[in-house]
Amino acid sequence: MQHNVPHEKDEPSEGMKLVASLTSKGDRSSFVKEVMKMLGGENILDCIQCGLCAGSCPTRFAMDYSPMQIIKMMHLGMREKVLSSSTIWVCSTCYTCYTRCPRAINLTTLMMSLRNLAIKENLVDKNGVKPKFHRSFFEIVNKYGRLHEPELFTRILKKSDLRSLFHNAALGWRLWRKGKLQIRAPKIEQSNDLFNILEKTSEEES
């Protein structure tokens, strides 16, 4: 019987050379282990690269790597490439990939965990829109207890981008006319609760 497994003394294939040049074996196993400890990453080694996630993903067209490729890249230990990919930020967390995955890999939840790691490790531009969105959302909610939509918009808005300013002003005007713009910030009574919760959880999350 003939096998296509290359013999030890054979030259490694082009594909194998590519993989080998990217990451050492040690890097591969350490990143896989790291991901497997994250929420959503428990069973990434079960992936059979069937592509259902990539085919089902509604925002695939705007990603640099498909969800399926991201999993393979994790297998290969490409830590920095994964964490600095646009994929983890363009994911709209719609859960279609997880719903359809035949190996029940919770890639959607894993995307959120990967974002968290990318922010922690400064692998994303701190002043970029995405991390700013998460940070501002957190700060506003911690301050008022609830989201104040206009404040979130104005914080994220690029003040130098005139077109975007005009566009968002038009949206704001449309909402205001319909009585949908809440100018005054909300405030819960026991806002101290949230400060206490933050203080306690910060020890863990610093």
Next chain:
Amino acid sequence: MKYAFYPGCAVHSSSKEYGDSCKAISRVLDVELVEIPDWNCCGAVDAIYSYKPLYSVALDARNLSLAERMGMDIVTLCSACYYTLSRTNKLLREDSGLKNKVEEALSSAGLNYNGGVKVRHFLEVLLSDVGLEKIGEKVKIPLTTLNVASYYGCFLVRPPDLISFDDSEHPTSLDELVEALGASKVEYYGKIRCCGASLGITDEEVMLELSKNILLNARDAGANCMITACPLCHFNLDAKQKDIGLKFDLEIDLPVLHFTQLIGLAFGIEPKELGLHKICVSPKKILPQYVRSVA
């Protein structure tokens, strides 16, 4: 029927009419919604979770703890809150390490949570606890002129290990409701495709593309209106419909209502009370003759 009501931030701001119409139909159906006193933001799926996961879960546990004090199950109008609260409940049940940390954080605020609260969406309550039969009995104006494309989106039906009152791939709950109100349902594949959610703030081009596809798909399938069960889906499909038109040079003109408003119309409730005037793409032209003369 009495529930701890969790409106969510949007229902108190950009989607007030969703809450108003919900209250109006609840009165007709004898459903009592008691707002959770001093509730806080749920963390909005990944918004806070991606920045501070533990804080996000603890923040949400505060809501569950407040509802537990009331001794009632949580009912929410927002699919994103529905998912986020359900996720927190599940995490606290399954991950004892996380539970300990969250308990410690809660106790610093003088609170505790024993895991005794169920999280439900208002639609699920209508279908399971009230029942379509009772809803059908209250219909005064059958909406026979409406071809309704029900939009389910994401968190009303996914992920299935967390949210399972309807099918993830072929949900029918909203369609059954539409038929009980005398309207016709419209079948279209876009009903479970993502609207773009919060990408509307961080990556607007992507969101506009996704929502455009859903709107066109519904319109081409013969819909003269749509309904949603989530304030964010509604915002993207209604308030941003103008931006979609401008970007793609299209005139879509498809009114999108909150599903509670559709029920209210069939119950003969005044359009003003249902907040129909707050819908950006005017639904006036699709209203039944009788209602239009009142509106």
